[in-house]
Amino acid sequence: MSVTNVRGTPDGSVADQLLRAVLESIIVIDLEGFVTSWSTGAEALYGWSADQAVGSHIDRLVTWLGDAPTDSSMLLEMAARGEGWEGELELRGRDEARTVHVRMSPLRGEDGSVLGSVGVATDVSRRTYVEQQLAASEARFRRVFDESPVGMVIIGPDADLHIQDANPAFSTMLGYEPGELAGQPLATVSAPEDLQREVELGLAMVAGKMPYYSIERALVRKDGSKLIGRSTASIIYDEQGEVLYGIGMVEDVTEQVAARETIRRQRERLDLVLESAGVCTWEVDLGTDALELSDNAAEVFGMGDEPPPADLSSFYAHVHPDDQHVFRELLPVMRSADPDERYTIDFRMITPSGAHRWIRQVGAWVLDEHGEPVAIRGTAVDATERRAHEQRIADQALIDEVTGLPNRALLLDRLQVGLRHLEEDGHLLVVLFVDLDRFKVINESLGHRVGDELLRQVGARLDQGLGPELTVARLGADEFVVLADEVSHVDGASELAKQVHHLLQAPFDVAGRAHHVSASIGLLTIVDPEAEPEAVLRDADAAASRAKARGGGHVEVFDPAIRTAVVARLELEEELRRGLAEDELVVHHQPVVTLEGRIVGFEALVRWEHPTRGLVPPGSFIPVAEQTGLVLPLGRFVLDGALRQLARWRVERPEAYDWTIAVNLSGRQLAEPGLVEEVREVIARHGLAPADLRLELTESMLMSGQHEIGEAIGDLRELGVRLSVDDFGTGYSSLVYLRRFPVDVLKLDRQFVQDVAHDQVDRAIVRSMIGLAHELGMQTVAEGVETLHQLEVLRSLGCDAGQGFYWSAALPAEAIEQHLLGPSPGSAQAAIVRGTSLDQPPS
Numbered sequence: 143m144s145v146t147n148v149r150g151t152p153d154g155s156v157a158d159q160l161l162r163a164v165l166e167s168i169i170v171i172d173l174e175g176f177v178t179s180w181s182t183g184a185e186a187l188y189g190w191s192a193d194q195a196v197g198s199h200i201d202r203l204v205t206w207l208g209d210a211p212t213d214s215s216m217l218l219e220m221a222a223r224g225e226g227w228e229g230e231l232e233l234r235g236r237d238e239a240r241t242v243h244v245r246m247s248p249l250r251g252e253d254g255s256v257l258g259s260v261g262v263a264t265d266v267s268r269r270t271y272v273e274q275q276l277a278a279s280e281a282r283f284r285r286v287f288d289e290s291p292v293g294m295v296i297i298g299p300d301a302d303l304h305i306q307d308a309n310p311a312f313s314t315m316l317g318y319e320p321g322e323l324a325g326q327p328l329a330t331v332s333a334p335e336d337l338q339r340e341v342e343l344g345l346a347m348v349a350g351k352m353p354y355y356s357i358e359r360a361l362v363r364k365d366g367s368k369l370i371g372r373s374t375a376s377i378i379y380d381e382q383g384e385v386l387y388g389i390g391m392v393e394d395v396t397e398q399v400a401a402r403e404t405i406r407r408q409r410e411r412l413d414l415v416l417e418s419a420g421v422c423t424w425e426v427d428l429g430t431d432a433l434e435l436s437d438n439a440a441e442v443f444g445m446g447d448e449p450p451p452a453d454l455s456s457f458y459a460h461v462h463p464d465d466q467h468v469f470r471e472l473l474p475v476m477r478s479a480d481p482d483e484r485y486t487i488d489f490r491m492i493t494p495s496g497a498h499r500w501i502r503q504v505g506a507w508v509l510d511e512h513g514e515p516v517a518i519r520g521t522a523v524d525a526t527e528r529r530a531h532e533q534r535i536a537d538q539a540l541i542d543e544v545t546g547l548p549n550r551a552l553l554l555d556r557l558q559v560g561l562r563h564l565e566e567d568g569h570l571l572v573v574l575f576v577d578l579d580r581f582k583v584i585n586e587s588l589g590h591r592v593g594d595e596l597l598r599q600v601g602a603r604l605d606q607g608l609g610p611e612l613t614v615a616r617l618g619a620d621e622f623v624v625l626a627d628e629v630s631h632v633d634g635a636s637e638l639a640k641q642v643h644h645l646l647q648a649p650f651d652v653a654g655r656a657h658h659v660s661a662s663i664g665l666l667t668i669v670d671p672e673a674e675p676e677a678v679l680r681d682a683d684a685a686a687s688r689a690k691a692r693g694g695g696h697v698e699v700f701d702p703a704i705r706t707a708v709v710a711r712l713e714l715e716e717e718l719r720r721g722l723a724e725d726e727l728v729v730h731h732q733p734v735v736t737l738e739g740r741i742v743g744f745e746a747l748v749r750w751e752h753p754t755r756g757l758v759p760p761g762s763f764i765p766v767a768e769q770t771g772l773v774l775p776l777g778r779f780v781l782d783g784a785l786r787q788l789a790r791w792r793v794e795r796p797e798a799y800d801w802t803i804a805v806n807l808s809g810r811q812l813a814e815p816g817l818v819e820e821v822r823e824v825i826a827r828h829g830l831a832p833a834d835l836r837l838e839l840t841e842s843m844l845m846s847g848q849h850e851i852g853e854a855i856g857d858l859r860e861l862g863v864r865l866s867v868d869d870f871g872t873g874y875s876s877l878v879y880l881r882r883f884p885v886d887v888l889k890l891d892r893q894f895v896q897d898v899a900h901d902q903v904d905r906a907i908v909r910s911m912i913g914l915a916h917e918l919g920m921q922t923v924a925e926g927v928e929t930l931h932q933l934e935v936l937r938s939l940g941c942d943a944g945q946g947f948y949w950s951a952a953l954p955a956e957a958i959e960q961h962l963l964g965p966s967p968g969s970a971q972a973a974i975v976r977g978t979s980l981d982q983p984p985s
């Protein structure tokens with residue numbers, strides 16, 4: 143190639159032409175820096191055409207930029223010395239700056255002398271940019287890798303899956319120093335079972351089955367402990383599609399997993415509890431009506447195998463039509479109530495078999511963050527059994543246990559209904575109060591079991607015999623009530639009473655024995671719808687008592703006079719209660735005297751010093767006291783007063799040591815447990831002996847057959863208390879009781895004494911009673927001796943003692959002392975006066 147040194151003009155030689163055609167940027171400059179050749183590549187690189195460039199000084203064409211290691215003058219000097227240069231330069235041609243790789247070589251003539259310099263340049267600007275970007279990206283990635291809180295690990299594609307790199311988070315997570323894990327096989331940090339799984343997943347990824355996977359797996363720390371990591375892995379390929387490495391991101395989720403596990407277990411436990419308790423849970427979205435149910439819901443709601451309803455309307459389809467209103471009414475109620483409040487409703491579901499099932503549902507609002515209700519959530523249980531149980535209890539409260547008939551409460555309810563209907567239909571309401579006669583005797587002599595069975599049979603016979611339109615109820619004891627609310631005429635009422643008597647005529651067979659039952663019936667017809675049910679029953683009861691007083695088996699039609707008597711009785715009870723509380727009761731004493739006139743004791747007789755009515759005799763309040771139980775405190779008071787008085791007399795007068803004190807006992811007192819103990823205690827309290835006390839019992843008490851009474855009498859005897867039979871001869875004709883309960887004294891009733899002087903029959907009776915007593919080793923006291931004549935006859939008949947106005951009425955102790963006993967001890971016999979207590983002794 144010959145290149146002539148012609149400044150500013152291309153030489154046009156073949157070499158030059160070749161050179162210029164070269165796509166590489168090749169330029170030739172002479173030793174002074176003028177361009178002699180400018181290839182096509184140089185045109186592209188520097189932006190000047192060959193015409194512009196050739197002949198120009200290089201410094202006009204190219205600006206050296208940056209801290210260029212060299213400049214044109216230096217390069218020209220080197221060229222003059224025949225030296226070459228190679229390196230990268232930053233320079234600008236006509237327009238943009240470029241980074242250029244330049245190789246300068248000296249250009250020699252044929253003689254070897256240096257003519258100039260040839261520069262071959264390659265534009266490296268593009269390459270550097272890519273490399274810079276790569277480096278920057280690499281650095282960015284590195285920072286992410288190093289500083290990420292998430293563990294990152296890069297795993298090689300070799301068989302052992304070696305860890306190529308692990309970031310500090312990953313190393314720290316597993317207890318390693320940063321960098322310590324590089325080069326370790328993955329098995330170092332992986333639990334064997336999970337490693338196997340990861341390998342399989344990795345292979346599946348490589349096979350293109352999935353782009354990445356994410357699993358929770360156990361990892362092993364350096365100290366051998368385990369943690370649960372959530373690792374997400376993917377594979378990085380090169381341009382040829384070969385696996386470069388796998389990359390995994392691992393997060394320690396041990397705590398989350400544990401927490402999740404705890405929640406799961408709690409849930410399971412809760413589910414178990416709910417399920418075994420038969421409780422299901424549900425939630426309704428208020429916006430969509432979607433219904434979410436726990437698994438056991440179908441079972442609780444009794445839906446069988448049907449798919450559980452997914453929304454509210456399909457749920458309602460299973461609810462009993464009569465109960466759907468419960469739900470309709472619920473929402474408004476809930477909306478107006480406190481949002482925290484729970485509600486409970488009962489409703490019926492219809493099961494696939496058509497049966498009803500009661501459900502008890504408890505629910506409450508589910509509120510959003512603004513406190514607005516978004517759902518309702520709650521529980522439900524099968525309440526069928528509970529309802530049945532509650533129903534049974536409710537029934538029991540209205541049904542008499544013995545007979546299965548309506549009880550008092552239900553009767554009052556029906557009575558109320560009947561009264562209300564009176565207004566409308568103009569019928570009569572008829573109430574029969576049926577009181578069985580002598581039932582107590584059966585009950586007490588044959589036992590309660592027999593008694594109950596008899597009551598049951600009586601109830602059943604009345605109920606069946608009278609038909610379903612009438613109500614037959616049992617009030618208690620031996621009292622039944624028949625209620626008829628459709629009677630059109632008064633005659634119908636008396637017919638009904640006859641029917642009841644008729645139904646009871648045939649004997650009842652109880653425990654293999656036939657029992658005849660009669661009843662006293664109180665009949666009441668009501669036309670006044672304003673009548674009070676309680677008052678109606680009271681009136682009917684009063685009428686029945688009247689009927690009973692006539693001797694049983696009778697019907698008494700209620701009339702207002704009866705009511706007056708009843709009211710009076712109630713008032714008396716009230717008054718007596720008050721009187722007892724206010725110490726208005728007093729004890730008077732009536733002497734018991736030998737027929738020779740010597741005092742042998744006293745009978746204590748109670749009186750009521752009424753503030754307005756004056757001294758009230760016991761006959762008008764003892765029966766009420768017995769019925770109400772007031773006789774118990776009253777009896778206690780008399781016993782105490784009588785014994786206190788005897789004790790006081792004994793202190794004052796030696797003859798009182800021969801006296802006994804008689805106290806009347808009522809059946810009610812005898813039946814009261816603890817009586818005997820009480821008697822023992824009072825006697826002891828007053829320093830007396832049991833034999834100083836005589837308790838007066840009536841024949842009916844001795845006959846009662848009631849176990850408690852029999853036992854009490856036996857115990858009293860055993861204690862040493864003496865017993866008298868009061869009013870002897872008026873009660874039972876059977877004297878069997880005298881064999882069973884040996885007593886000390888028979889008190890011959892006043893009715894025999896009254897005519898003993900004139901009536902042969904009475905005298906005969908008295909004689910035989912005295913004979914009987916003496917035969918049995920008992921003494922006799924004649925009651926109500928009023929005349930000397932009576933006294934003389936009694937004396938002739940061998941009677942032992944007497945009591946009566948002939949000697950003295952019952953008097954207060956002071957009066958006894960004043961009139962009977964005289965001022966000084968020892969004069970008791972002398973001073974017998976006729977008292978003026980309550981009793982009116984004949985003049």
Ligand code: C2E
Pocket residue numbers: 732746747748759760761764777780806807808838868869892925926927928945946947948951952981
């Ligand atoms: P009782 O035990 O048969 O008492 C005798 C009654 O006959 C007394 O009536 C007495 O005042 C009266 N009386 C006595 N002598 C004569 C007489 O010559 N002629 C007439 N016509 N009557 C005479 P009183 O005090 O009214 O008592 C009536 C009944 O009340 C008593 O009958 C007794 O069963 C009962 N009673 C009295 N006090 C008590 C008591 O403290 N407890 C109990 N449970 N009952 C009492």
Ligand code: MG
Pocket residue numbers: 745806838868
């Ligand atoms: Mg008496």
Ligand code: MG
Pocket residue numbers: 868869889891925
């Ligand atoms: Mg008497």
